[in-house]
Amino acid sequence: MKVNAYAAPQAGAPLAPTTIERRAVGTNDVLIGIEYAGICHSDIHTVNGDWGPQPFPLVPGHEIVGTVTEVGSEVTTHKVGDRVGVGCMVNACRECANCLRGDEQYCLNGMVGTYAATDRDGTTTQGGYSTDVVVDADFVLSIPEGLDAAAAAPLLCAGITTYTPLKHWDAGPGTRVAVVGLGGLGHMAVKIAHALGAQVTVLSQSLKKQEDGLRLGADHYYATSDPDTFEALESSFDLIINTVSAGIDVNAYLGLLAVDGTLVNVGAPPEPFQVDAMSLIGARRSFAGSMIGGIALTQEMLDFCAEHAIASEVEVITADQVNEAYERVLASDVRYRFVIDTSTI
Numbered sequence: 001m002k003v004n005a006y007a008a009p010q011a012g013a014p015l016a017p018t019t020i021e022r023r024a025v026g027t028n029d030v031l032i033g034i035e036y037a038g039i040c041h042s043d044i045h046t047v048n049g050d051w052g053p054q055p056f057p058l059v060p061g062h063e064i065v066g067t068v069t070e071v072g073s074e075v076t077t078h079k080v081g082d083r084v085g086v087g088c089m090v091n092a093c094r095e096c097a098n099c100l101r102g103d104e105q106y107c108l109n110g111m112v113g114t115y116a117a118t119d120r121d122g123t124t125t126q127g128g129y130s131t132d133v134v135v136d137a138d139f140v141l142s143i144p145e146g147l148d149a150a151a152a153a154p155l156l157c158a159g160i161t162t163y164t165p166l167k168h169w170d171a172g173p174g175t176r177v178a179v180v181g182l183g184g185l186g187h188m189a190v191k192i193a194h195a196l197g198a199q200v201t202v203l204s205q206s207l208k209k210q211e212d213g214l215r216l217g218a219d220h221y222y223a224t225s226d227p228d229t230f231e232a233l234e235s236s237f238d239l240i241i242n243t244v245s246a247g248i249d250v251n252a253y254l255g256l257l258a259v260d261g262t263l264v265n266v267g268a269p270p271e272p273f274q275v276d277a278m279s280l281i282g283a284r285r286s287f288a289g290s291m292i293g294g295i296a297l298t299q300e301m302l303d304f305c306a307e308h309a310i311a312s313e314v315e316v317i318t319a320d321q322v323n324e325a326y327e328r329v330l331a332s333d334v335r336y337r338f339v340i341d342t343s344t345i
């Protein structure tokens, strides 16, 4: 079927309306009428070629919420009318050790991204800035009742990307967590870490968003542009989640970790980091990374957010505002996620 979409025609070019082909609904597929699609900074990295050459024209979008409009004959998990979500993955082998453990994002045979990836049938995937999508039922999440559809969309990437390391590194009562960067991922990290019971500190470039940060659940807020911050907070965190989309001085942040502390990097800038051995060995510190999260954990995160009444702070836009929204994200002028109302495509 032909559906309306917004695509980047080539690297760095503005997105424009187009039509794309979606596959016929297979026996284990779900057809979703998309309602909202979040704008993740990864969409911008991809379109701008930060991560290397991509297949164009390219429809970004991996924070998708919509309603099921058709299901294949073997689908038992979702039915017509259900509110569902799709995140960053639409396929994986489901048989390798990592898939069997629930880490489909680390599939040894290659997970299939929601856009700009080659699916297992050889076609190129196209993302959520469109009106409809066909996805294998095993990669379709249920959106719990009580979550607003637009505010739930960013949970499918920003939510799971921050929930996963917070759970993996045991954030909870008694844990001192710092979140670097208060953007799409950062604001979800603050909300989730607070809901898990951790003590939360935001490390932002300035104090411009301090009031918001404290309202979202942070206990403390510091500006990283102030050199005193790094002295005042030396050796004081168990876990730091870095969500910055650009390079940072990793060694300065490692110095903020207590003994056995971990700096988990989820930001994905194109340039490599410089890590000084001394920053690690002086306090048995770890420097780690984490990518999104498995399907079962994504459902757990959605249920957790519904239970704690948390979702994203969103600015809903029409499709023709996408390019302007990209500019604002690049200028760190987002509070705290742009979400496209896909009925305007």
Ligand code: NAP
Pocket: 039, 040, 041, 042, 043, 045, 157, 158, 161, 180, 181, 182, 183, 184, 185, 186, 203, 204, 205, 206, 209, 243, 244, 245, 246, 247, 265, 266, 267, 268, 269, 290, 291, 292, 329, 330, 332, 333, 334, 336
């Ligand atoms: P975002 O909304 O743009 O937030 C990034 C924040 O980083 C900004 O709001 C800003 O916060 C801070 N920042 C930006 N430029 C900076 C600079 N030059 N120096 C210091 N701080 C800066 O982006 P996002 O959607 O949250 O994504 C963040 C990063 O995570 C991107 O690189 C994205 O590709 C990556 N990502 C990774 C995964 C994964 O699985 N690991 C998943 C999704 C996204 P302040 O204004 O508060 O300083």
Ligand code: ZN
Pocket: 040, 041, 042, 043, 062, 088, 157, 158
């Ligand atoms: Zn994303």
Ligand code: ZN
Pocket: 092, 093, 094, 095, 096, 097, 098, 099, 100, 104, 106, 107, 108, 109, 110
């Ligand atoms: Zn696998």
